[in-house]
Amino acid sequence: MSRLTATASCTAYTAVVEATGEVVAQALLVRRVAWLTALARDVTARLVVARWNRADLDALGSGVGLDGRVLPSKGWMAVRRLGWGVGPEPGVYVCDRVLRCAQEQAARLLRLALHRRRLVAAIVATWPHNPGARTDAEWEALGALLPDGVTAADIRNRTRQVRAYRDAHEVFPADLTELEEPPNVAAQVVLAAADRQLLTLERAGDDGARLRVRLPLVESPASARDWAWHVLSVVLPPTVPPEARLCAPTLRVTKGRVRVDLPFQIPIGFVPATGHVIGCGFDWGVNGLLTGVVGRLVADGRVISGSRVIGDGRPLLYDASGVSAKLHRLRAEREHLAAKIKHQQRLLAGMTGADPRYAALSAACQVIGVEHERLCARIRNLNKALAWSAARWAVDQAVAAGTTVIYLEDLATLEARGRRGSANTRLSGQVRGQIVEAIRHLAAKYAIAVVTVAARGTSRYCPRCGDGTSVLRHCPAPDRLADKGWRWAYCPACGLSCDRDWAAAERIVSRGLLGQHATRTHRSTGVRTLHAVVERNVARARRTRRLTRAARRARRTRTDLHPRPAARDRAKRRPTPKRPTRTPANSRNNSMTSSRVPDRRTVPAPPPTGGGQRPAGHAPKPGRHQPYRTGHVRNSHHRTGFHHAKATPVLIHIEHGNSPGQATPARVT
Numbered sequence: 265m266s267r268l269t270a271t272a273s274c275t276a277y278t279a280v281v282e283a284t285g286e287v288v289a290q291a292l293l294v295r296r297v298a299w300l301t302a303l304a305r306d307v308t309a310r311l312v313v314a315r316w317n318r319a320d321l322d323a324l325g326s327g328v329g330l331d332g333r334v335l336p337s338k339g340w341m342a343v344r345r346l347g348w349g350v351g352p353e354p355g356v357y358v359c360d361r362v363l364r365c366a367q368e369q370a371a372r373l374l375r376l377a378l379h380r381r382r383l384v385a386a387i388v389a390t391w392p393h394n395p396g397a398r399t400d401a402e403w404e405a406l407g408a409l410l411p412d413g414v415t416a417a418d419i420r421n422r423t424r425q426v427r428a429y430r431d432a433h434e435v436f437p438a439d440l441t442e443l444e445e446p447p448n449v450a451a452q453v454v455l456a457a458a459d460r461q462l463l464t465l466e467r468a469g470d471d472g473a474r475l476r477v478r479l480p481l482v483e484s485p486a487s488a489r490d491w492a493w494h495v496l497s498v499v500l501p502p503t504v505p506p507e508a509r510l511c512a513p514t515l516r517v518t519k520g521r522v523r524v525d526l527p528f529q530i531p532i533g534f535v536p537a538t539g540h541v542i543g544c545g546f547d548w549g550v551n552g553l554l555t556g557v558v559g560r561l562v563a564d565g566r567v568i569s570g571s572r573v574i575g576d577g578r579p580l581l582y583d584a585s586g587v588s589a590k591l592h593r594l595r596a597e598r599e600h601l602a603a604k605i606k607h608q609q610r611l612l613a614g615m616t617g618a619d620p621r622y623a624a625l626s627a628a629c630q631v632i633g634v635e636h637e638r639l640c641a642r643i644r645n646l647n648k649a650l651a652w653s654a655a656r657w658a659v660d661q662a663v664a665a666g667t668t669v670i671y672l673e674d675l676a677t678l679e680a681r682g683r684r685g686s687a688n689t690r691l692s693g694q695v696r697g698q699i700v701e702a703i704r705h706l707a708a709k710y711a712i713a714v715v716t717v718a719a720r721g722t723s724r725y726c727p728r729c730g731d732g733t734s735v736l737r738h739c740p741a742p743d744r745l746a747d748k749g750w751r752w753a754y755c756p757a758c759g760l761s762c763d764r765d766w767a768a769a770e771r772i773v774s775r776g777l778l779g780q781h782a783t784r785t786h787r788s789t790g791v792r793t794l795h796a797v798v799e800r801n802v803a804r805a806r807r808t809r810r811l812t813r814a815a816r817r818a819r820r821t822r823t824d825l826h827p828r829p830a831a832r833d834r835a836k837r838r839p840t841p842k843r844p845t846r847t848p849a850n851s852r853n854n855s856m857t858s859s860r861v862p863d864r865r866t867v868p869a870p871p872p873t874g875g876g877q878r879p880a881g882h883a884p885k886p887g888r889h890q891p892y893r894t895g896h897v898r899n900s901h902h903r904t905g906f907h908h909a910k911a912t913p914v915l916i917h918i919e920h921g922n923s924p925g926q927a928t929p930a931r932v933t
């Protein structure tokens with residue numbers, strides 16, 4: 265039994281001083297928590313700045329302490345073993361546990377820097393001939409040096425950073441410390457490093473927690489008497505199940521509130537890498553953000569080499585073109601503002617404070633800076649919401665279809681495929697990375713395995729014929745098979761004509777299910793990948809539909825279900841009637857509008873639907889979302905949390921396969 269960790273963001277509104285029973289109102293509590301975070305931040309910042317050099321990063325990276333022993337994994341212990349302890353300002357009393365928290369945060373920042381440092385070193389060591397487009401050999405050389413868990417977006421951003429440095433200094437950076445300033449230290453207290461002398465945490469009922477923590481009573485406490493135990497009661501969000509184990513939180517102050525970032529662990533079952541029969545395959549689409557197919561492994565004979573995959577003939581599409589167009593606009597706006605800020609800073613650098621234009625320009629620069637920050641936050645939030653919405657939809661589909669495994673197209677090979685032109689492909693690789701992470705997290709809750717599959721050739725070859733050897737022709741639309749395009753796939757050999765992403769998703773689920781014995785699980789991260797490619801044709805089966813009552817009657821009585829209406833007599837026997845001429849008497853509208861358009865609504869407005877949209881990424885809960893269950897469904901799309909994202913609705917399949925006489929799929933909301 266393993267555990268899945270997630271973080272719930274809670275708010276503490278008031279507290280009680282334990283010794284006196286005095287109730288601390290929100291404003292005072294915010295001040296006291298802010299004092300604590302400021303004390304910790306001060307220590308952390310001084311420690312990070314003091315150790316931001318090559319020798320000290322080497323020492324931390326070597327993993328060996330001053331006494332020759334291996335450094336402990338706990339950050340604050342490693343910092344102390346290296347003899348890097350930093351005390352508080354003179355005259356300020358801070359208990360040792362607060363120092364631990366500060367050292368823990370410093371160690372985390374420096375260890376993250378070590379990761380970036382390895383990445384930069386690998387990029388510099390294998391600097392490509394053309395930094396915009398690496399060749400296959402250059403990718404391979406880089407891949408051999410990279411640390412684990414590096415995404416393509418990371419590589420691209422770091423490559424740009426190194427290139428900018430080289431353009432400015434005409435040499436490569438010798439170390440990360442030349443490339444970057446010491447990282448900013450957030451005002452927060454990582455209580456994970458503390459013990460019972462600084463905090464205790466216990467559950468209070470199913471949806472609450474009681475956090476006891478020592479807070480300073482003044483801004484710079486002079487002795488232990490300036491500290492007191494406070495009891496904060498925290499309401500847990502409904503995403504925290506009653507059986508979850510709570511871990512030590514991180515405290516911070518944002519927007520005048522005390523935020524308690526509370527990690528919790530829930531037990532999850534073990535998911536085997538093999539033995540899957542029904543699986544879901546998802547392709548990062550051209551026409552939609554994600555396109556999925558449910559496939560079932562069917563054994564022909566008893567040998568695995570004779571088995572094949574049958575799809576259920578229902579493409580699952582999550583289309584976020586509207587949202588990604590919005591993201592694209594926001595990103596363009598962000599670049600525009602960034603260029604403006606850069607220009608104004610250049611102008612300001614050439615002026616003195618005595619210049620009459622200086623004050624106005626620096627004020628304008630500040631305003632644009634604030635706007636830029638807000639825009640960045642907006643993009644970040646939208647990316648996150650989109651990622652969780654898409655992941656929730658994908659996992660809902662997998663659960664509804666009764667699958668035990670999700671096969672995803674590998675992002676690394678996607679990146680290497682180069683430019684693809686629709687609105688969906690403008691989504692940054694970062695969003696896709698977030699979607700993969702979110703799918704892994706949500707799927708783990710339902711004991712569904714997530715495996716990334718090599719994507720090479722998935723949209724190039726036909727899934728229906730020639731055992732993966734007949735090449736598909738891509739065209740703009742099903743009625744323009746002769747033209748060159750990329751949205752539609754057509755196989756000249758077998759006549760298959762379908763959405764290109766659908767064909768690709770079928771190949772992904774087929775590769776996954778047929779090659780599942782070669783699935784590899786990473787030892788430390790648990791990430792599952794499948795590099796072996798087993799090609800086999802995918803059949804498509806549809807459930808037969810039960811006939812409607814009218815159709816049954818038509819069959820019984822041997823009548824035509826759709827009788828052709830009698831031909832209309834089109835002969836012209838009378839002159840075409842003239843439209844009435846507009847006169848002041850018959851025209852109430854002015855002459856600019858057509859007299860045919862009524863000036864008021866002739867049908868009643870549609871009734872309010874109630875319930876609204878489900879927030880992105882939230883699980884449907886029976887009882888809480890009654891309006892979705894009782895209200896009729898207005899359109900055929902899944903509730904994604906976005907007005908401009910459309911997705912195939914999640915239907916529960918009573919049984920997978922093509923045997924007749926099955927119940928109609930039921931909609932879940």
Ligand SMILES: [Zn+2]
Nearest residue numbers: 726729755758
């Ligand atoms: Zn074909």
